[in-house]
Amino acid sequence: MQQNTDTEKDLQLRELDAMCVNESHLQHKWYHNLKYLVVGVLFGIVFVKAEVVSWFRIQEMFRLQSFHMYGIIGSAVVVGMISVFLIKKFNIKTIYGEPIKISPKTFNKGQIYGGLIFGFGWAITGACPGPLFAQIGTGATVIAVTLLSAIAGTWVYGYLREKLPH
Amino acid sequence: MIEFLKQPWAWYVAGPLIGLTVPALLIIGNKSFGISSSLRHVCASCMPANIPFFKYDWKKEVWNLFFVFGIFLGGAIAINLLSNPNPVEVNPELATELAGYGITNFNNLVPQDIINWQSLFTLKGFLMMIVGGFLVGFGTRYAGGCTSGHAIMGLSNLQLPSLIATISFMIGGFIMANLILPFILSL
Numbered sequence: 053m054q055q056n057t058d059t060e061k062d063l064q065l066r067e068l069d070a071m072c073v074n075e076s077h078l079q080h081k082w083y084h085n086l087k088y089l090v091v092g093v094l095f096g097i098v099f100v101k102a103e104v105v106s107w108f109r110i111q112e113m114f115r116l117q118s119f120h121m122y123g124i125i126g127s128a129v130v131v132g133m134i135s136v137f138l139i140k141k142f143n144i145k146t147i148y149g150e151p152i153k154i155s156p157k158t159f160n161k162g163q164i165y166g167g168l169i170f171g172f173g174w175a176i177t178g179a180c181p182g183p184l185f186a187q188i189g190t191g192a193t194v195i196a197v198t199l200l201s202a203i204a205g206t207w208v209y210g211y212l213r214e215k216l217p218h
Numbered sequence: 219m220i221e222f223l224k225q226p227w228a229w230y231v232a233g234p235l236i237g238l239t240v241p242a243l244l245i246i247g248n249k250s251f252g253i254s255s256s257l258r259h260v261c262a263s264c265m266p267a268n269i270p271f272f273k274y275d276w277k278k279e280v281w282n283l284f285f286v287f288g289i290f291l292g293g294a295i296a297i298n299l300l301s302n303p304n305p306v307e308v309n310p311e312l313a314t315e316l317a318g319y320g321i322t323n324f325n326n327l328v329p330q331d332i333i334n335w336q337s338l339f340t341l342k343g344f345l346m347m348i349v350g351g352f353l354v355g356f357g358t359r360y361a362g363g364c365t366s367g368h369a370i371m372g373l374s375n376l377q378l379p380s381l382i383a384t385i386s387f388m389i390g391g392f393i394m395a396n397l398i399l400p401f402i403l404s405l
Contacts, residue, residue, distance in 0.1 A: 065274040087246050088281045089288040095239055096292015101223070101300060102232030105293070106327040108308045111316075114395030117309040123229030124236065125369060131237025132251075132374030139244060146248045154250055154375050157362070163383040166360025167368075171390015173353030175399060176346055178328065180365040181358060182253040184351075185286045189293025192328045194335050198351035205355025206257040210271035216360065 099186045107178025114175050160218040166209075173202075223300050226307075240374050249281055252367030254358035256286040319403040332403070342405040361386065 099105045104124060112118035138144065139152055146152060174180055177198055179187060184202065187195040209216075243249040260283075262276040305324045308316075313324070321331045337343030358364040361383045363372060369387065372380020 062275050062278075065270070066279060082280075084247070085281050085284040088243070088249070088285040089291075091239060091242055091246070092285040092288020092290075093292040093295065094288075095236070095285075096289035097296040097300065098227070098232050098235045098292075099289065100293050100296035100327070101227040101302075102229065102236075103226055103306060103327065104232065104236075106306055107329050107333070108306055108312065108324065108327075110391075111395060112309050112312055114391045115309075115312060117312050120229050124233040125365070127230060127233030128237035128370050129373045131234045132240040132370055133376070135237065135241035136244075136374045136376075139241060144245065146245055148247075150248055152244050152248055154244070156375070157372055157377045157379040159379040159382065160362075162360045163362060163368075163379050164386045166357045166362070167383045167386025168357070168390035168393075169353050170357025170361055170364065171387040171392075172394040172398070173350050173355075173357055174365075174387060175391040175394035176350035176402070177354060179354070180253070181257060181354060182286070182289055182364070182366055184354070185253075185289040186293035186296075187328055189290040189295075190297040190327055191294075192326065192333065194333060194338060194347065195328065197338060198347045198354075201348045201351030202355030202358075203257050203260050205352040205357070206254075206359045207261045207265060207267075207269075207272075207355075208352075209356045209359040210258070210261060210269045211267075213269075213271050 095182075096186045096189060099183060100190060105179060105183035105186045105190070110175065110178040162216070162218045165217065173205075220300070224302055226302055236370065237374070240371055243285075247281065250367075251371040252282070252363055253286060253289075254355075254364035254367060255279065256282045257355050258359060259283055316403075319400075321403070340405075342402060345402050345405075357390075 102124060103109045104121070109118065109121055113121035136154065144152060170180075177184075179195070179198070181202065184195055184199045188199065240251050243251050258272070259276045259279050262272040262274060266272040306327065308324050316322070316329070319332075321329045323330045332342060332346060334343075338347055354364075358367075361368065363380070363383065365384075365387065368377075368380040368383040373384065
């Protein structure tokens with residue numbers, strides 16, 4: 053029982069300010085994670101080939117000079133919405149037979165304050181977190197510094213979390 | 219086929235492929251799409267420093283680190299095997315504006331004229347790379363997600379908080395790109 057409450061607490065903590073958290077009761081060997089690596093590789097290729105990771109595309113987007121990024125984000129959302137709708141409607145299970153669970157998000161003011169701060173950073177660096185990894189892969193090694201700085205930013209947020217308005 | 223793949227991909231090809239990441243991750247392991255959390259897992263694994271926000275079992279989220287490492291490898295594969303030989307096409311208006319700040323090299327995905335190791339130690343480089351990165355990391359966690367977690371995964375699941383977050387990202391971006399960034403670039 054003690055163990056159960058511990059697991060529960062751990063999950064609640066991981067769920068704080070995070071979308072992508074899930075408690076699976078299945079135990080897998082580490083190499084099962086390689087399938088996420090494969091999805092990541094495909095995703096990274098799309099990112100670079102569609103120039104989503106291009107600083108110039110992001111500048112065009114925020115200056116309303118190109119439809120490209122709006123088309124990408126918009127069509128990605130439409131495909132994602134249809135997929136989630138179908139998964140829920142037909143109760144589609146994972147490849148391990150587990151029911152698929154998506155935790156809902158609750159509103160807090162951090163989504164506005166943090167969102168604005170992230171928007172500032174996005175327009176300066178021309179990258180959200182995903183493209184940072186892809187940009188380093190394309191040989192822009194100095195972006196590793198930007199990534200480290202982003203990790204530092206995350207750490208400082210964790211440090212100040214209790215004092216920030218939410 | 220390879221020739222075709224080497225061209226820049228149109229939005230209507232890339233967007234749906236990115237959208238398909240949502241069901242792919244759900245089906246192969248019940249994972250909700252999100253990238254910025256990887257930064258938090260790095261903090262939790264390397265420097266939790268007794269901060270409650272980082273005191274969790276990060277090994278349970280290790281899939282996310284595999285995923286972002288994959289994105290890094292994907293970037294390397296795309297640039298080495300599927301690279302487009304032509305410079306990145308840039309809207310002429312933007313090109314003129316950027317030329318005014320001395321940015322004329324459009325050969326790479328990042329503007330090499332300002333984002334490089336030498337300029338890291340100038341005020342402009344410091345603001346662009348260090349401060350910019352810091353805002354990305356701090357802001358995404360404060361907002362509880364980034365473009366992938368909120369704008370794509372959250373909106374796919376019809377979450378109002380994600381819509382609010384996405385609108386905030388865009389407002390922040392518009393303010394920075396149009397009102398503040400010109401000053402930084404002209405430093």
